[in-house]
Every structure is written in C-alpha cells, then in structure tokens.
Amino acid sequence: MNRAQPQPAPAVKSRLSGKVERFTESVIREMTRLAIQHNAVNLSQGFPDFPAPADIKRAAQDAIAADVNQYAITWGAKPFRNAIAENFQRTQGVTVDPEREITVCCGATEAMISTMMAIVNSGDEVVVFEPFYENYGPDAILSGATPRFVKLRAPDWTFDPEELAAAFGPHTKAIILNSPNNPTGKVFERTELEMIRDLCARWDAFAITDEIYEHMLYDGAQHISLATIDGMRERTITINALSKTYSVTGWRVGWAIAPEDVTSAIRKVHDFLTVGAAAPLQQAGALAMHSAPEYYESLAREYAARRERLLGILARAGFKCFKPRGAYYIMTDISAFGFPDDVAFAKYLVKEIGVAAVPGSSFYNDPADGRTQLRFTFCKTEKTFQAAEERLAKLKARA
Numbered sequence: 001m002n003r004a005q006p007q008p009a010p011a012v013k014s015r016l017s018g019k020v021e022r023f024t025e026s027v028i029r030e031m032t033r034l035a036i037q038h039n040a041v042n043l044s045q046g047f048p049d050f051p052a053p054a055d056i057k058r059a060a061q062d063a064i065a066a067d068v069n070q071y072a073i074t075w076g077a078k079p080f081r082n083a084i085a086e087n088f089q090r091t092q093g094v095t096v097d098p099e100r101e102i103t104v105c106c107g108a109t110e111a112m113i114s115t116m117m118a119i120v121n122s123g124d125e126v127v128v129f130e131p132f133y134e135n136y137g138p139d140a141i142l143s144g145a146t147p148r149f150v151k152l153r154a155p156d157w158t159f160d161p162e163e164l165a166a167a168f169g170p171h172t173k174a175i176i177l178n179s180p181n182n183p184t185g186k187v188f189e190r191t192e193l194e195m196i197r198d199l200c201a202r203w204d205a206f207a208i209t210d211e212i213y214e215h216m217l218y219d220g221a222q223h224i225s226l227a228t229i230d231g232m233r234e235r236t237i238t239i240n241a242l243s244k245t246y247s248v249t250g251w252r253v254g255w256a257i258a259p260e261d262v263t264s265a266i267r268k269v270h271d272f273l274t275v276g277a278a279a280p281l282q283q284a285g286a287l288a289m290h291s292a293p294e295y296y297e298s299l300a301r302e303y304a305a306r307r308e309r310l311l312g313i314l315a316r317a318g319f320k321c322f323k324p325r326g327a328y329y330i331m332t333d334i335s336a337f338g339f340p341d342d343v344a345f346a347k348y349l350v351k352e353i354g355v356a357a358v359p360g361s362s363f364y365n366d367p368a369d370g371r372t373q374l375r376f377t378f379c380k381t382e383k384t385f386q387a388a389e390e391r392l393a394k395l396k397a398r399a
C-alpha cells in the first residue's frame with residue numbers, strides 16, 4: 001500500500017491557532033478574578049450569590065445517590081428533553097419533538113457554539129446586534145463566520161431598520177438575537193421580530209435566539225420567542241439553559257431547540273465536543289422545568305425589586321442608568337466621572353472603591369464604542385447591595 005509522503009514543513013509555522021489569536025480572554029470572567037483579588041463586591045459576572053431552590057438541589061443529590069452517574073444519552077436524557085418540550089409548549093405554545101428537535105448541551109454557551117459550528121461554512125456572515133454578549137464574537141471566529149454588527153442605540157436600545165436590512169445579504173447565514181438582552185436589558189417587540197423574520201425569509205437565513213433571560217421581565221414587558229412568529233419555526237434555533245432561571249450557573253446545563261436537520265448537525269458537533277451534559281443534573285433539570293407558575297412569578301418579582309435597589313444605588317453614586325426592561329443587568333453612562341475610558345474606570349472602581357463591574361467596551365466590536373459605558377448586575381442579595389452602596393458612596397465624594 002502506498003503511504004502518503006510526509007509533506008515538507010511550511011516555512012513559517014504558527015505555534016498557536018490563528019483563530020485563537022483573534023480574540024482575548026473573557027473580560028467578564030477577568031473582572032470576577034479581579035474582584036476576588038481585591039476583595040471587591042462583585043457586580044460584574046451574572047451569577048446569583050443566593051441559594052438555588054432547595055427542591056432542585058435535592059433532586060440533584062438524590063440522582064447522584066441513586067447512581068445516575070454515567071453518561072446520559074449524548075443529546076440529553078429523555079425525561080429532561082420531554083420536560084424542555086413541555087415547557088416550550090406551555091410558555092410559548094410551540095410544539096417540538098423531543099426525539100428529533102432538542103439537544104441538551106453544557107450550558108447555553110455550548111449550545112451556541114455547537115449551533116454555529118453546525119450551520120456555518122467559511123464565507124458565511126452572521127448578523128449580531130451590538131452591544132452583544134461577549135461570547136458571540138469568539139463564537140463567530142471559532143465557527144468561521146464573519147460577523148456583521150448592527151447597533152442598538154441608547155437610551156432605549158432601538159435599531160435602525162435600514163441598518164439592519166443593509167447587514168443582510170446573499171452571504172448571511174444567520175442572525176443572533178438575545179432577548180431579553182444582555183447587556184442592555186432590551187426586550188425585542190413583536191414588530192421588531194417581524195422585521196427580522198422578513199429579512200431572514202428574504203435572504204434565506206436562520207435566526208439563533210438566546211432566550212436565557214426569558215423570565216426576567218419588568219414594567220409589563222413580554223417575552224416573545226422568535227420561533228412563534230409566523231414563518232420562523234423552521235428557521236429558528238432557540239437556545240436556553242437552567243443557568244439563570246433556576247440560579248444554577250455552575251451546573252452547565254442548557255439546550256438548543258431546532259428543526260430536525262439542524263438538530264442532527266448540532267448533535268454531531270455536541271457529541272464530539274463534550275459527549276454530554278452532567279447526567280444527574282439533567283434529572284434535577286426535569287424536575288426544575290416542572291416548577292409551578294408561582295416560581296416564575298416570584299422570580300420576576302424578586303428581580304424587579306433588585307433592579308429598583310441597584311438603580312437607586314447607582315443613581316445616588318452619580319451614574320446615569322439605562323433602565324432595563326429584562327434580564328438582570330444595568331448599563332450605565334460613566335462620562336460624568338471624567339475617566340479616559342471604561343477600562344480605566346472599571347480598574348479604579350475594583351481596586352480603589354472595591355466594586356467590580358464590566359467595562360462597556362467588552363460588548364462592542366470596536367472598543368471605542370463602549371468607552372463611556374459600564375455594566376452592573378443585580379442578581380445579588382441585599383447584603384451585597386449594602387456593601388456596594390457603602391463603597392460607591394466614596395466614589396460620589398471623589399467624582
């Protein structure tokens with residue numbers, strides 16, 4: 001048998017992947033590390049500092065004790081996929097087949113990258129609203145997509161329909177939508193979703209929607225899944241997770257709901273990336289997804305109170321706040337503090353004042369666009385708010 005001859009080594013061989021060199025480590029996660037280093041109050045990364053619901057934790061403990069400790073089916077344990085399907089039917093009225101249209105992944109994070117890798121070919125473009133959750137940038141690079149950014153503009157984070165239309169074209173493979181939105185708190189309205197639908201139909205593009213904050217809504221805002229908009233069911237990949245709704249960001253359990261052909265492709269990528277999400281936590285997830293309506297109502301109520309609390313603290317400390325209608329972040333304008341940029345201010349805040357927040361630039365393709373913005377999270381306890389309030393009072397005196 002002829003063996004392939006060894007190829008001569010290229011003249012210049014990069015030690016590391018060129019893709020990896022095109023993005024930095026997560027700024028959000030770095031701020032958490034800085035918060036620990038400086039013993040600062042952490043209002044940067046979006047994880048709750050209060051306990052997860054007791055019954056859900058007990059279900060996970062019981063599953064481990066009952067030896068649900070081996071691989072689940074790679075695309076998700078059946079009871080959990082059934083629960084996800086029932087939940088989507090109950091909340092959005094969309095019927096999905098748990099056998100053919102759901103892939104359980106390691107968090108929404110893996111659901112997103114698996115989806116991108118499943119549908120993107122080189123030369124494909126992906127439309128992304130900006131500011132954007134910082135993972136979408138590296139997701140695009142890793143999957144080989146070219147991002148096309150469309151601005152959401154403060155104070156109410158609307159977009160220019162013409163700018164959106166101009167971002168679509170023959171190479172558009174998908175649009176990434178995150179509603180309720182991190183970092184802006186925008187909740188997309190039906191008319192906006194219909195505009196997106198029209199463009200997806202015109203250019204034969206998918207929509208990948210990250211709906212991880214679906215239950216955190218304020219001032220009467222309503223979450224509409226893009227898959228419910230006429231004509232979108234077959235074009236939409238809906239991503240969600242246990243992480244935020246059940247306060248278990250460390251469990252790493254999420255999912256993607258997609259048409260059958262897309263799901264088979266996502267399942268292949270997911271299988272070879274991770275094999276599967278934690279089996280005992282999927283069992284607990286099945287119980288979580290059957291929580292009574294009161295659970296979701298009180299979740300939204302408690303977050304509404306936390307939003308008011310943090311808005312008050314930030315306003316008193318001199319921040320201009322953009323009031324969110326969903327999710328659990330507040331974007332602020334920091335121009336009044338007179339720092340050269342958001343990173344300098346965030347570093348000062350964490351080191352000298354003792355409060356960690358995320359520099360706005362980490363949510364933009366061009367860092368200059370976020371240089372007057374800083375994001376705070378309010379998924380925190382009253383004790384954390386009190387500590388933040390005391391420390392930020394020093395800031396006002398110096399500003």
Ligand SMILES: Cc1ncc(COP(=O)(O)O)c(C=O)c1O
Nearest residue numbers: 046107108109133182241243254
């Ligand atoms: C919009 C958005 N999507 C996804 C994630 C990550 O989700 P998971 O922890 O389930 O991977 C986050 C976390 O902050 C987020 O804000």
